[in-house]
Amino acid sequence: MHILLVEDDDRIAAALRPALHRHGMTTTRLARGRGAVDHLAGVDVVLLDLGLPDVDGVDVCREIRAVSEVPVIVVSARGEVDDRILGLHSGADDYLVKPYDIGELVARVHAVYRRRRMEAGPDAAVDVVEIDGVVVDLTRHTVTAGGRAVALTRKEFQVLALLASSGGAVCTRGRIVAEVWGRSWAGANRTLDVHVATLRTKLGRPELVQTVRGVGYRLGLPGGE
Numbered sequence: 203m204h205i206l207l208v209e210d211d212d213r214i215a216a217a218l219r220p221a222l223h224r225h226g227m228t229t230t231r232l233a234r235g236r237g238a239v240d241h242l243a244g245v246d247v248v249l250l251d252l253g254l255p256d257v258d259g260v261d262v263c264r265e266i267r268a269v270s271e272v273p274v275i276v277v278s279a280r281g282e283v284d285d286r287i288l289g290l291h292s293g294a295d296d297y298l299v300k301p302y303d304i305g306e307l308v309a310r311v312h313a314v315y316r317r318r319r320m321e322a323g324p325d326a327a328v329d330v331v332e333i334d335g336v337v338v339d340l341t342r343h344t345v346t347a348g349g350r351a352v353a354l355t356r357k358e359f360q361v362l363a364l365l366a367s368s369g370g371a372v373c374t375r376g377r378i379v380a381e382v383w384g385r386s387w388a389g390a391n392r393t394l395d396v397h398v399a400t401l402r403t404k405l406g407r408p409e410l411v412q413t414v415r416g417v418g419y420r421l422g423l424p425g426g427e
């Protein structure tokens with residue numbers, strides 16, 4: 203699950219991110235509200251601080267809601283809890299008052315995520331594949347690794363998407379080449395190998411795309427089956 207954390211306080215962000223990572227989440231952090239709406243690709247839940255230095259968090263929430271159904275949890279300091287609140291009028295899904303318990307935050311994140319998934323219907327459940335901190339969004343065509351956006355070429359993404367949607371099963375070279383390139387040719391295997399090598403480098407997880415000698419490739423956890 204990938205979290206967009208909009209939080210200007212460095213200390214809070216520095217404490218929160220490792221805690222979220224320990225719960226298997228990845229994060230992107232923005233210290234400003236302006237432009238947050240441009241960082242929604244691949245994001246599953248937004249944690250939005252209301253007290254931001256450049257724009258009002260409530261306005262950021264409205265901007266997000268104007269373009270996306272991504273769940274938003276508004277976070278505010280105690281003094282800010284008034285009728286604005288909660289941003290519930292601005293389309294936020296939930297809110298938390300600082301200081302909050304990390305366990306409660308994680309529970310709320312899972313709750314809004316589950317709720318939105320159920321609203322989206324059962325088919326939406328397979329649109330995002332996460333393995334070892336790499337999140338492949340098959341619908342939005344975005345990839346993040348450890349919370350960082352990874353820029354892939356169209357073919358690189360298609361190779362990764364095919365592997366990611368195969369649930370850890372081996373994809374033969376022939377199948378990958380046929381599905382991604384739509385044809386085969388004498389140098390196809392070599393081209394595929396080059397794409398896989400670039401993918402490994404860009405993801406920063408060389409062991410994630412595993413070679414199955416003489417057969418093809420699969421996605422797997424390091425040292426796992």
Ligand code: CA
Nearest residue numbers: 210251253254
């Ligand atoms: Ca703040």
